[in-house]
Amino acid sequence: MEFDFQTFKVQGIKVNYYFVCKRKLWLYDKGISMENESDAVLEGKLIHENSYPKAKTREIMIDDLLKVDIIEGDYIKDVKKSSKMRRSDTMQIAYYLFYLKQLGVMKKGTINYVRERKIEKIELTEDLENEIKNALLEINKILDSKKPPRREKLPYCKKCAYYLFCYVEELDNET
Numbered sequence: 001m002e003f004d005f006q007t008f009k010v011q012g013i014k015v016n017y018y019f020v021c022k023r024k025l026w027l028y029d030k031g032i033s034m035e036n037e038s039d040a041v042l043e044g045k046l047i048h049e050n051s052y053p054k055a056k057t058r059e060i061m062i063d064d065l066l067k068v069d070i071i072e073g074d075y076i077k078d079v080k081k082s083s084k085m086r087r088s089d090t091m092q093i094a095y096y097l098f099y100l101k102q103l104g105v106m107k108k109g110t111i112n113y114v115r116e117r118k119i120e121k122i123e124l125t126e127d128l129e130n131e132i133k134n135a136l137l138e139i140n141k142i143l144d145s146k147k148p149p150r151r152e153k154l155p156y157c158k159k160c161a162y163y164l165f166c167y168v169e170e171l172d173n174e175t
């Protein structure tokens with residue numbers, strides 16, 4: 001069966017959050033967002049602004065859904081602080097490549113991990129495409145749900161902008 005991309009397409013950040021934490025995805029979608037106040041986000045913003053100073057095409061918005069850091073030749077390029085969230089970073093870029101393919105534009109991707117001074121190349125394979133399609137179907141179900149997915153104890157919860165939101169009861173019990 002043909003995948004109905006127009007029905008299931010979402011913002012790139014939501015694909016990223018799906019692979020980070022499904023609860024985070026739901027909270028973000030409902031407008032419960034503390035992300036802009038976090039130091040980590042500010043640091044990330046500065047890294048983006050100061051990387052690839054010679055690049056002419058930066059921060060390109062596509063359909064108000066994707067914000068591509070840089071487009072240069074055959075590549076779209078994303079800049080990240082570190083590779084700690086490699087899986088979600090990779091899937092976000094794979095989604096961009098998949099999205100562009102739906103528009104008839106074929107690109108490859110790179111992620112520039114500035115802290116490790118490492119560049120990772122990503123090409124859209126059939127497996128990645130299938131993972132993206134499955135993720136988009138799941139994202140749709142999660143966002144349709146009236147309740148957020150249950151909290152998962154993840155190694156990065158303490159650094160998450162929603163930490164207080166998710167763990168307030170436990171923190172209350174400690175005091």
Ligand code: SF4
Binds near residue numbers: 151
């Ligand atoms: S604190 Fe943990 S469970 Fe809560 S949204 Fe963040 S990553 Fe998910």
